[in-house]
Amino acid sequence: MEHQNNDTYLAKWLSGEMSDEQLMEFKKTPAYADYKFLIDVTDGLQTPDYDQQKNFNATLEKINTQQEEKITKVRAFIPSWAYAAAAAVVLFFGYSFFFQKTSFQAQLAEQTSFNLPDGSEVLLNAGSEITFNSFNWNNNRTLNLTGEAYFKVKKGSKFTVVTKKGTVAVLGTQFTVNSRKGFYNVTCFEGKVKVTSGKLSQLLTSGNAITIQDNSVVPYTTTETVPSWTTQESSFNEVAIYQVITELERQYNITILGKEHLKPAYFSGRFSHTNLQQALTTVFDTMEIRYTFDANSDVRIQKY
């Protein structure tokens, strides 16, 4: 062992750089078994799990917060740091292009359409909002929705729509999500979508839809190939009358008074987005609801 008695021979042994002769001698020593065993046990050890995505998101978070801090700091020193402030603002917008949340809104009585960074199309119905992070979009296609939207999703990684009521994960392609107070509907027009809401987890294929309202889950089929609201109409399949009326308010940007007089009922049918008088007739008359409609476009539901 004498000629091996230097301070690196164990390292050479492990990397396989020891000569055959040296190795044979080393194997004869009692120390060999100890080292061999030690290495065998060590090689069976593992490091704790590493969640790459979680860490990446945390990193982005830090980059974002850092930008905000920079801005606040600069604001405090504006008089003497005017140039720095200007530079930081430019920098901030540069970064925000990548890292800030992007949001799109459709005001009452309007619809908005836009493309996501991957080319997927979104059509937002009246009184709805979508926010998402455009940086890293292609790997993390997740967006938040309040209200109703129609999606034409380009093929790619998992596409997820998060709402207060539940989550829709997309496996293929064209669908609408409508998440309103007390009402949740997902309709699949093409491909497959997975709906998760509370304990419910359901796969919808094209032509299938699901409505969750009043604590009940109602699946149904549809023959529509695009959502009716993209063609100047709103259609309903056994939807609580209250929801239908709030949709009327959103589409025409009006306030309908006297909702407390409504009796629980479900409405199936459609109304036009272009003629309020006609829309009111189709909804209220078929449901035998008494109402008044005056010159100021004020609609008031009467006791019936």
Place this chain on the structure above:
Amino acid sequence: MPDSRKSVCEQRIFEEVFNTYSKTIRNFIYYKCGDTAQAEDLTQDAFVKLWNNCTKVPFDKVKSYLYTLANNAFLNEVAHKKVVLKHQKSVTSIATHESPEFIYREKEFKGELERAIANLTEKQRQVFLLNRIENKKYKEIAEMLNISVKAVEKRMHGALVSLRSEIEHFKK
């Protein structure tokens, strides 16, 4: 070389770099401090710095830049505690050629070994685990730590000698 034209200022490249190096850097720090939360925090900080300085770091220098940052970050971390490594044990049965007595005591031995590894100097432990668990060659480790291959070999050797003496009494 097309790589030299790549810039980490591009979000796509930045993420690619993250996916390539973040895990190794995390373990690189973890082997030194034995604290996953701290290791991940410092790893994230290194990438934040990389992003902030993306225009100054040529693509082919990104790797060494990250390791230098990770090293420095660790040195700057004032409150760093003496920690015990908590390795997850793999289920694979080992050393079947050893004596039954040894196999019987394998579990206890693992605990003993973990304690012995934790008692190594930071430098020895980092080199030893990078080689054994991350399967990094001495040359790669030397580059990461910015030291010579000879120095890496010395640390490896020292680690083994120290581990053996630590577990010696356990066998008897």
